[in-house]
Amino acid sequence: MIILAATPIGNLGDASPRLVAALEAAEVIAAEDTRTTQRLLSGLGVVNRPRMIALHDHNEKQKAGELAELAETTDVVVLSDAGMPTVSDPGFGVVAAAAERGVAVTVIPGPSAVITALAVSGLPTDRFTFEGFLPRKPAERRLTLRALAREPRTMVFFESPARLAASLADMAAALGADRRVAVCRELTKFYEEVRRGSAAELVAWAEGGVKGEICIVVEGAVAVQVDFPDAVTHVRELVAGGARLKDASTEVAKQTGHPSRELYQAALAPTPPIRDRTGP
Template sequence: MIILAATPIGNLGDASTRLIETLRNAAVIAAEDTRTTIHLLRALGIEERPRLIALHEHNERERAGDIVELARDDDVVVLTDAGMPAISDPGFPLVQAAAEAGVTVTVVPGPSAVLTALALSGLPTDRFTFEGFPSRKGGDRRRTLASLQTERRTMVFFESPHRIAQTLADMADAFGPDRSAAVCRELTKLHEEVRRGPLGELADWAAEGVRGEICVVVGGSPSDAPLDLDAGVARVLELVASGLRMKEAAASVSESTGLSRRALYEGALAAR
């Protein structure tokens, strides 16, 4: 079978007894980074070296079939650098291929940065959506955020320290500077920090530089009421001011609100 094994996201003390036992008995490990896995095994006091297979974002679709065939005869433990495989990490194509081939997949559950950040954020946890890493391209990122403007559920994002300041600024533009959010960094590590507040304030704070592994949790839209055309046009103009072309801004607002793209475009042209 294939065993998806969650590893600590920071503190090695979070490694469960079951995880350690699974790794100690593993004959084959498919790892996102074999060097990281070797360090983990050493840190957990596991001396037996299993066969290591590299399984990362650049090769997972090509290697999935071979690993599935291998798992017909041997258990294959799947590890990512931290957290649960297949959640914004390698693993999904492998699970998909295993399901199609009738090969059993099971899980050794454990730490999750998504759930840890959500629980610490102080924002509603009854309904949420995980949005992964926003696009590195500014235009694509702003379009995606604009499409989430009316999302009612709490949203969880990952982001790198190099882009967090711009992403928070784009979020403040998309959701409004007063939307509640939390920036969670270095979760479970020595310098863990959770910074809560309005997006506008968080964007100003991040402009000075933020280090570490980062999750951003953003509160959902506070109202079910759809935007009227005037408000939609104003939203288009805000997106244009942030760098989007008029047609792109109108299309994005139309997608998120249901308002006519043509009416939004013409209204924005008239209002300029």
């Protein structure tokens, strides 16, 4: 079978007894970075030295089928560098290939940066969405954030420390300077830090330079009653910003409750011309 195994996101003390036992018994490990996995085995006192297969973003398409086939006859433990495989990390392709071949897939649960950041953020946890990494290019990042401006659920992002200040500035512009944000840095590690404040306040802090692994937790938009014409206008604004009409209609439908098909058709219709009040 395929065994998805969550690994510590910082503190080795978070490794579960099941994880240690699985690593001790493993014959094959598919690892995001085999060097990181070797250090993990040493840090946990695991003496087993199984066969290591590199599995990362650049080779997963080629390796997924091979690993699924291998799992028909032996257990394959899939590890990311930290946290749960498949969550912004390699593993999804392997699970999909295993499911297609009828190979069993199981999970050894454990640490997750997404859930840890959400829990300590101080923002609502009853409904949330994980958005992964924001686009690197500024124009694409701003477009993504504008599309999320009316998302009512708490949002969790991963971000590079080098882009943190720029991303927070774009959040302030797209979501509102007063939108509540928590920046969670180096979770479970010695220098763990959680900074809470408005998007604008945290831009000023981040501009001073921030190091470490970063999660950003963002307050969802306050629910508002949006009438149909305003919803259509929002669809057109997203399209003007570069979104496809179908995608914009679907996004606004989720935010407002108006049917996406009706929004799509209304946005296609020409806007009425502005009548010249000085004419006949």
